[in-house]
Amino acid sequence: MFKYLATIRVIHNCFQKMNQTTSMLYRCYSNESSDENSDSDNIVYNKKILIEKYDETKNVLLKKFWKDCESTIKERGLNNTTLQVSEYNQSVFKLLRDNKFILNEENPNRDEDLQKLELEIENLTVKFDKETIFKSSFTLIELLLKDKRCCVRDYLKDHLPDKCLSAIYKLNEYTIECGIIHVLGSLFDHLNDINHIRLSTLIDHLEMHIVTQLVLLYRSFNPNLTYYELKYLKLDDYVIYDLVEDKKVKGKPNATIKIRNYILGKKLVEFMTERGIITILNKGNENVNYKTEGYKDNLLYVECAFDINLLPIKLNLPMISPPVDWYSIKKDNNPNVPTYMSDIKGGYLVGATGEFYNRFKLLTSKNIDRFYLSFRKDPSNMLEILSFLQRQKFLINKSMLKFIKDNRLALENVDLLIDQCLANINTLAAYELLDEMFYRTDLKTNIKGYFRLDELKENLNKRIQRARYEEFIFQLADAYADYPLYLPAFLDFRGRIYRSGVLHFHERDLAKSLIIFSNSEKDINEINNFSENRIDSGIYNLAIATGFKYQKFSNYKESYDWIKNELIPNQSNILEFARNADDPFQFLSKALYLLYFISENEKGTSFYSSDLRYLLNEIPVSQDASASAYQIMSFLLLNEDLGKGTNMIYGSEDKIQDLYSSLKDELVEYLLKTKCSNDYPQCEDFVKTQIDRKFVKRLFMPLIYGKTIMSMTNDIKLYSERKLPYKAYFKIANDCLEFWRMKFPDIVNLMKLLNLVGWFKSQMNKPVLYGHMLFTTHQFYTKSVKTQISIYDRKTKKRHRVTLKLPTPERDIRKSQVSTCVNFIHQRDACIAMLVVDKLNRYHEHASMYTVHDNFITSPYYSNIIDISNQNYQFKIPSLYLEAFKYIEKPSNIVMTFLMNNLIYFESESYNMIYTCHISFNTLYNLVIKKYKGNPSEIREEIKYFHDDVSSIFRKNKKVFDDNLSDNIIITDELSLIAKNKFYDMYQNILGNFLPDLPGKGVNYIFDREDFRYFLKLNRDSFCHTKVDKKTWDIKTNIFLTCFDQYYTNITDTKYESYPEGLKHQIESYNPNYSLHY
Secondary structure (H helix, E strand, O other), rough: OOOHHHHHHHHHHHHHHHHHHHHHHHHHHHHOOOOOHHEEEHHHHHHHHHHHHHHHHHHHHHHHHHHHHHHHHHHHHHHHOEEEEOOHHHHHHHHHHHHHHHHHHOOOOOHHHHHHHHHHHHHHHOOOOHHHHHOHHHHHHHHHOOOHHHOOOOOOOOOOHHHHHHHHHHOOOOHHHHHHHHHHHHHOOOOOOHHHHHEEHHHHHHHHHOOOHHHHHHHHHHOOOOHHHHOOOOOOOOHHHHHEEEEEEEEEEEEEEEOOHHHHHHHHHHHHHHHHOOEEEEEEEEEEEEEHHOOEEEEEEEEEEOOOHHHOOOOOOEEOOOOOOOOOOOOOOOOOOOOOOOOOEEEEEOOOOOOHHHHOOOOOOOOOOEEEEOOOOOOOHHHHHHHHHHHHOOOOOOOHHHHHHHOOOHHHHHHOOHHHHHHHHHHHHHHHHHHHOOOOOOOOOOOHHHHOHHHHHHHHHHHHHHHHHHHHHHHHHHHOOOOOEEEOOOOOOOOOEEOOOOOOOOOOOOHHOOOOEEEOHHHHHHHOOHHHHHHHHHHHHHHHHHHHHOOOOOOOHHHHHHHHHHOOOOOOOOOHHHHOOOOOHHHHHHHHHHHHHHHHHOHHHHHHOOOHHHHOOOEEEEEOOHHHHHHHHHHHOOHHHHHHHHOOOOOOOOOOOOHHHHHHHHHHHHHHHHHHHHHHHHHHHHHHHHHOOHHHHHHHHHHOOOOHHHHHHHHHHHHHHOOOOOOHHHHHHHHHHHHHHHHHHHHHHHHHHHHHHHHHHHHHOEEEEEEOOOOOOEEEEEEEEEEEEEEOOOOEEEEEEEEEEEEEEOOOOHHHHHHHHHHHHHHHHHHHHHHHHHHHHHHHOOOOEEOOOOOOOOHHHHHHHHHHHHHOHHHHHHHHHHHHHOOOOHHHHHHHHHHHHHHHHOOOOOOOOOOOEEEOOHHHHHHHHHOOOOOOHHHHHHHHHHHHHHHHOOOOOOOOOOOOOOOOOEOOOOOOOOHHHHHHHHHHHHHOOOOOOOOOOOOOOOOOOOOOOHHHHHHHHHHHHHHHHHHHHHHHHHHHHHHHHHHHHHOOOOHHHHHHHHHHHHHHHOOOOOOOOO
């Protein structure tokens, strides 16, 4: 047998070599022609044409095949199968439909009734507790308790160690059954693109859910404990700390770590397979691992053995009454405790229960003990921004919903929607029909020649899931029609704002098209005062926004001309336009509004009539920052060329600049000059024919995320239409990376500088701190270890081995290093977005606003794409976006503060010399005098106060401070925690109040390279215990100091003065502001 396999392998390798030889001969033959370059280009062109025709034939055949299948489904009535839809789903929709009478404007208790109805919905969706699940999913409970056999708790009695049973029996009867349904509902639902999950994922979620229930049970006995405090307690009577075992660390014989053995998740999976709830599937990887010849990498998956429509929706739906404003309930005596749901409340009306307590709170990060936010100051400003965003009222776009219902068949014919029959078909019946259709010989479509059966099954499954998603969105929109909608806002650990659920502007194109803004009384009062020019500007902006949803244009005039010359004269072909649009449903939504305005105007209704001007304010238009990460980089580096390339600074031509399009031609020219084409002639064809904007963006955009050369090589390999040697792919990737380093050496240097901070903090076993005026982000990556557990399937009588990755306390140096720069940029991005919202709230607290990171959605009146009136530019979103850059600190101060907070301002257990500050108070005094000439006595008093207060704290040490404020401050005592915190607060206060605003090189940053060298050396002695570690630390220190010097050498006062001038011109210019565009 093994000889046979070896023979097959030899034959396989021979065929590969023959194919390569044939390809080389073909290449050589083509190159011997009279016109070598012309023939080579023709070969590549003809091959590309053949590939395109083949793909087109496949797509046409696949479309015809699915049409035949869907016709057969309707003929046999398979789409009329009555699915056991969850009572839970229907109860929510029924509540909304049956209570629409309370929306009557004559109802005096309208607001109170809406709030009561919202509470009922939240009790079914957000609360998600045992009573709710037991009531709404009783059919699934019966499946778990098949033939009235023992419950899960009794089953575990015979399979768990005795020390765990006391904790399990403190849970109520059927609590674990409801927990199983809860976990399945969160992992499987008809909105997912797949109907199976990894077995390891299911085990992990089941284990974590039961552990969470035990934590909450303990909390009920100790209500004064926060979750942050609770996780440090050792609960001897609880299964949380009993389900761990010692595991040896690889490479360290005497070291062990505590890991979880997942006995709960393991036994629950065995219980579910025994009761026929789930089926374990063994799916092999398509790529054979040749190092272990004859084997494939097998992956274990889990599939539900019942219709997943029975599962409750694990979603957070929109609210129909205003959310609770976010407010802080932190303890005054412990301001540095990370902010969890127990410290900040708001959003949904009901309190957090069950797993919701950990998943959906102000912070949406999964590992809340590793990634979190903290506040040194009052967080009320940030909470007001969140509250302002979630107070925005929305409505369902009923006109768009009606258009889709009336034109459903036409939308299916142009492939914008999936045939509705797939939403109601049983999946098993669909698979049986597919098997029959695949092997039929009377069909005109020879599908077997182009697709495998397993490929078609996967495609069918995606079509079914998409059909169910579309049907669910339509049902949801129909149920919420006429109701006011509110979308609670949440943050991740970097400060980025998110919404939950499926009906918001973070979602897919279809969901976005079904939401519009709702006018408040303040909106109506202000709109009544708008001039005719303001109305004209709004309609003009709507037309431009509509064009950009169809495709990208080089400027706004082109978009407007396309609307005027193409869409309006040919509006009867609107579905054909939508078929080719970038965002078809959003294009349809805006185009229908625009055409409605035009038709009403033709009927004699003025654009300035109340109804039309109010309606215009309801239409959402989005403005996105182009290459936002590199926009922020251009500001941090004061790089005007990069600023112009990302539309931060207005260029010489009225054109939306595209960074990746501009780089494409330069990259092609650079690659053709390299030796790549000499070593591998096929590379020249690849460079000439296949490098486009998409390719450039795919390579360079993720560089800030830590993309490596190997990852770039694999992307090029996947992108290539013809097979090249792997070394050729690697050579192209290497040349692309060299081009990037040559083009933007300052970006490469800054990324290296920031990432090295992550490396140092990881070596010190400390979290990386990202601070700004609103909050501080804490980031601490840890490694995972693999552990294997055994699962026994009683039905198949097989034992499966499952590999799980378990988090450990051991730091992950690589992740910390590569993630520092991107998280630094993302936090700046989040800060800028919050500043824009804050400014808009101050100017127009009732203005429509929604944010998707660096994408701002508002009404055409506030978008300022074009302002015909040539006034009030400062109230428009693009101008507010640019002003946010003016209000934040100088770039040099932003970077310096980050470096100081991580490499100087830290607390270590082994301090002999806490702080050595090489800064003169006399020099500081003189510099401040130059800045504040008007009242120097106040500055003297401030510095004197700082000196006296610190001296009083350390009065036991007589030589802490010189009476004359000497040049050096040296604190040599071992200080208590209180004293260190007090010194930190005062020192931070004086630096924050004065130093960031001081002009001139030499005071843009507080510490110089020698100070950082000193503190890094101090930390090396504390955290490096071997010669190798110390040598590595010294190498990293030298690289850090080199990057430090390069950065602060390039950041000059001249650059800082010229860059904001460009911003100011962009803000105040009445020309189109492209900093935010479509």
